[in-house]
Amino acid sequence: MPLVGFGIWKVPREKTAQSVYDAIKMGYRHIDGAYDYTNSKEAGEGVQRAIADGLVRREDLFVTSKLWNNYHKKQHALEMAQHEVDTWGIGYLDLYLIHFPVSLAYIAPSELRWPCFWSDPEQKQVTAIDPTPVSETWAALESLVRTDANPSGILRSIGVANFSSQLLHDLLSYAAVKPAVLQVEHHPYLVQAGLIRAAQAAGVAVTAYSSFGPQSFVELGNATARDTQPLFSHQVVVDIAQRHGRTPAQVLLRWATQRDVIVIPKSNNAQRLAENLDSFSFDLAAEELEAISGLDKGLRFNNPAALGSLHIFD
């Protein structure tokens, strides 16, 4: 699994096919998508064009997508995984994650295509929790993984996102197919050192999302993000970047990858995409890694509890 991928949350749908194509041309081999990002079809078109043009073969790429919260019941998980594979149109997914450890009431895609956390198109009514054991969802996904006994499986591996260490340990206690990846918010303001240690010690690879901390959430109007000092201008990060002749973004990414944490930065800008990909040809000193980790303040930006009722991380 390539250490640096291209995350496509908030890549506008009309630009996604070209962005994914350009990213592959630039050298990206790992794309991180999700049903919830609403651009899987276009991302798949970008991948298909890159393959048709001979830039890559399908097997050179690592493509991730995710199961949204309204579809945790067995039948829905099976249907939505198949739907996502069909939508990308590239034969199979390399990794399929349970997007959040919360099961919300089912909403048929024909009723509301991309419900996110809401039950109405105006995004006013938060969808109620409709509990499903993770074990039910996991068993459904396991049945889709390609193995010798199941050669037509449409998923190459499965994993989880936004899980705590408790949930991960519980899942590991019964999983017949081990989670390959845990994807979590991870940046210097939210280091989650214990969670990362627990996952890696159990042989579960960790992927960081929102590596730039508040940056991704400022554009969503998130007040905490707006009021937080950007990591890009934090003196600790800036000094280290200057010492290495790198940008703060590259330092933030290297801080993760040097500790075996995979990164999936998103950018709608070609120059920044290239900068992000070129972020592991230098090494930070141990004390620089520590200094960056020392910025930790347990500050989470991607928290649906902000909507009032969806307490997942508390």
Ligand code: NAP
């Ligand atoms: P991110 O990659 O940390 O940050 C994106 C922001 O940083 C954008 O505003 C982008 O602006 C800017 N940026 C990117 N590269 C830059 C650079 N080199 N210099 C300066 N600014 C730069 O945030 P994210 O999109 O939240 O997270 C990355 C990916 O993780 C997502 O796309 C998604 O695939 C995944 N994710 C998963 C979950 C989950 O629940 N599993 C949640 C959130 C995200 P421009 O676009 O203008 O460059």
